[in-house]
């Protein structure tokens with residue numbers, strides 16, 4: 001039976017009746033199919049302590065694990081400590097991990113000291129979800145030194161989530177800020193500044209926690225003319241150094257969006273194979289290691305006609321193993337700088353008026369598939385489409401924020417930042433692209449009229465002076 005029909009047949013009145021009349025519930029549940037029983041169990045809502053346990057206890061014999069788990073969940077709402085032994089039985093012996101997890105959660109919900117020995121025992125369970133629920137139940141009693149000691153023993157648990165929770169709850173993870181500046185502010189000398197030079201050198205002069213958002217597309221190893229590295233390893237080491245610095249200069253809990261894709265280096269002759277490099281997958285591990293928290297992966301999809309056709313051979317011969325799909329996607333990997341604070345904390349650092357003005361009120365993409373046509377530029381061979389930048393800037397920053405691109409190319413991100421009332425900070429090593437940035441920014445006549453937002457295009461020496469004056 002589908003949900004719409006179920007919700008008509010099992011309406012609120014019927015649920016209320018079933019909640020108040022044990023016999024009615026017992027007879028209703030008889031001969032009902034599993035779907036209907038699950039639907040009712042999900043709808044029962046709050047249950048009082050006086051509520052009859054019998055119908056729910058009967059359901060614990062169901063062969064369906066979802067029914068058993070939901071029966072335990074509803075029994076837990078009754079909050080009766082005499083149910084402890086039932087919960088312990090299912091926590092220890094049910095074959096379903098979901099039922100076991102729900103039973104441990106039920107034990108914890110009793111908030112009763114009688115549950116302490118059982119929960120302590122469950123800390124040794126093999127299933128991390130069970131251990132997590134036991135921790136949750138015991139945290140209520142963590143003011144007792146003996147409980148705190150038991151929890152402390154998990155500090156080297158093999159499961160990373162357990163380790164993180166224990167670290168935060170027992171040791172207290174606190175972000176150590178190195179900045180005196182308020183969260184919504186940034187050093188004035190970075191405002192709408194473009195620096196020509198090697199990003200590795202430039203970033204040495206940027207103070208900790210200056211940036212609100214970084215969005216970048218780094219060089220594609222040796223796949224394009226502007227980047228020549230001795231080896232793939234050298235290339236990855238270079239990016240690791242740059243992104244470590246990006247981490248340092250990013251504000252607490254703020255975002256880093258990285259656009260890359262696997263690339264192909266063509267074969268040198270028909271006797272050799274071409275080589276594919278999985279760039280996003282090779283970068284990801286070191287980003288996480290340096291503290292970037294993985295948040296989302298967005299797939300940028302381009303029209304097939306706009307990408308290189310690799311299909312010609314297969315189209316003819318149709319032989320397995322030689323299939324070569326046309327690569328129409330690039331990745332946007334979204335990371336957040338590690339903090340113990342929730343996103344809500346970041347939002348609360350802004351005045352209400354700024355939050356209101358930054359809201360994304362127009363129609364927006366609800367999935368992680370972004371279909372955007374690529375942009376072709378007369379000077380640069382791999383530019384961001386403006387629409388891609390607009391979305392990232394709107395979704396991951398507030399108006400007035402400082403937006404950074406370490407590999408600015410033609411400076412598309414700078415244009416998006418300006419159009420959306422943000423400020424930019426760009427670094428780019430090639431003079432020809434700096435001229436392109438200048439040309440593009442010149443089109444933004446408003447910018448040049450406003451003394452306040454005048455862009456500054458400087459070389460390394462001038463940038464060092466600016467940074468020392470900290471203006």
Ligand SMILES: C[S@@+](CC[C@H](N)C(=O)[O-])C[C@H]1O[C@@H](n2cnc3c(N)ncnc32)[C@H](O)[C@@H]1O
Nearest residue numbers: 198199219383384407408409410411412428429
């Ligand atoms: C993929 S392109 C970025 C294009 C850019 N997103 C746009 O919209 O035009 C990468 C850029 O990184 C620049 N680059 C490479 N190594 C650099 C370095 N060490 N420091 C600064 N820029 C660098 C290249 O010159 C190139 O313009």
